[in-house]
Amino acid sequence: xxxxxxxxxxxxxxxxxxxxxxxxxxxxxxxxxxxxxxxxxxxxxxxxxxxxxxxxxxxxxxxxxxxxxxxxxxxxxxxxxxxxxxxxxxxxxxxxxxxxxxxxxxxxxxxxxxxxxxxxxxxxxxxxxxxxxxxxxxxxxxxxxxxxxxxxxxxxxxxxxxxxxxxxxxxxxxxx
Amino acid sequence: xxxxxxxxxxxxxxxxxxxxxxxxxxxxxxxxxxxxxxxxxxxxxxxxxxxxxxxxxxxxxxxxxxxxxxxxxxxxxxxxxxxxxxxxxxxxxxxxxxxxxxxxxxxxxxxxxxxxxxxxxxxxxxxxxxxxxxxxxxxxxxxxxxxxxxxxxxxxxxxxxxxxxxxxxxxxxxxx
Numbered sequence: 001x002x003x004x005x006x007x008x009x010x011x012x013x014x015x016x017x018x019x020x021x022x023x024x025x026x027x028x029x030x031x032x033x034x035x036x037x038x039x040x041x042x043x044x045x046x047x048x049x050x051x052x053x054x055x056x057x058x059x060x061x062x063x064x065x066x067x068x069x070x071x072x073x074x075x076x077x078x079x080x081x082x083x084x085x086x087x088x089x090x091x092x093x094x095x096x097x098x099x100x101x102x103x104x105x106x107x108x109x110x111x112x113x114x115x116x117x118x119x120x121x122x123x124x125x126x127x128x129x130x131x132x133x134x135x136x137x138x139x140x141x142x143x144x145x146x147x148x149x150x151x152x153x154x155x156x157x158x159x160x161x162x163x164x165x166x167x168x169x170x171x172x173x174x175x176x
Numbered sequence: 177x178x179x180x181x182x183x184x185x186x187x188x189x190x191x192x193x194x195x196x197x198x199x200x201x202x203x204x205x206x207x208x209x210x211x212x213x214x215x216x217x218x219x220x221x222x223x224x225x226x227x228x229x230x231x232x233x234x235x236x237x238x239x240x241x242x243x244x245x246x247x248x249x250x251x252x253x254x255x256x257x258x259x260x261x262x263x264x265x266x267x268x269x270x271x272x273x274x275x276x277x278x279x280x281x282x283x284x285x286x287x288x289x290x291x292x293x294x295x296x297x298x299x300x301x302x303x304x305x306x307x308x309x310x311x312x313x314x315x316x317x318x319x320x321x322x323x324x325x326x327x328x329x330x331x332x333x334x335x336x337x338x339x340x341x342x343x344x345x346x347x348x349x350x351x352x
Binding site: 023 | 193195199208295296299318319322326328337344346
């Protein structure tokens with residue numbers, strides 16, 4: 001599995017169930033959301049602008065995409081909604097790893113660059129370093145219509161895991 | 177990571193938060209439990225008996241252990257409690273895979289043999305085939321005091337995923 005196959009398999013609409021375990025309080029949080037992942041063309045102005053913001057030649061970008069989500073948590077009444085553009089930049093010498101540019105992170109509003117790699121058994125691993133925290137996501141396909149996502153938020157020194165969460169993402173309107 | 181390191185790292189008492197996603201009903205279930213994993217000696221009569229039940233020479237067994245759990249689900253008032261003996265039997269020619277004997281499964285009361293392998297990035301993968309279902313567990317260490325476990329129950333033909341669950345297991349009484 002390479003980044004192109006991974007992103008192409010992810011295009012579509014997904015119904016997500018997410019469970020977050022807040023480790024310190026031993027609290028469970030349940031989130032239901034809809035996620036839309038759409039392909040963008042490499043010549044999309046927002047893709048080019050994002051590459052330029054990171055000082056990267058836009059011709060290095062592969063399979064850029066946009067992810068939008070709208071969800072509800074049982075922890076508070078807030079509607080969780082957002083959208084982000086993601087641009088993979090594979091390493092020239094190793095196609096199974098690279099950078100993932102984003103116009104904003106989940107946890108902070110500043111632009112965040114993240115490192116990804118894909119393991120030999122097809123798990124997409126994404127590591128994002130923030131000022132005071134680090135996030136790791138592991139995403140894999142159980143079958144073409146079901147993705148699992150395990151996310152971990154750690155303190156930036158790597159010692160403490162603050163939140164662990166698990167999403168099962170089922171393709172909406174799967175082939176009948 | 178080999179099976180001996182994996183089991184030795186698992187010995188101890190764990191506080192588990194488990195979230196199950198029942199896919200058909202889009203239902204969330206939350207389970208809190210305590211898990212005890214203790215090492216057994218290879219000459220333990222229960223270990224020898226289990227090997228014999230599978231027609232396996234007990235000298236092939238490595239790091240046998242016992243796992244006990246006691247938990248509570250928010251779905252019903254039932255107390256979930258149980259105990260099982262597990263005996264790894266590595267393949268003679270590939271130390272990163274083998275059979276895992278159990279005196280009973282999670283889902284059924286009959287004895288179940290399962291196949292395991294350990295991926296290059298240290299994920300212990302266990303596949304158990306039942307009459308009408310198959311279970312896959314992926315377990316890995318985030319750090320020595322935190323294990324993640326993702327379990328999937330599928331119909332035996334592999335098409336339908338019935339339940340997906342995620343456990344975060346935090347070592348109880350970690351080094352202060």
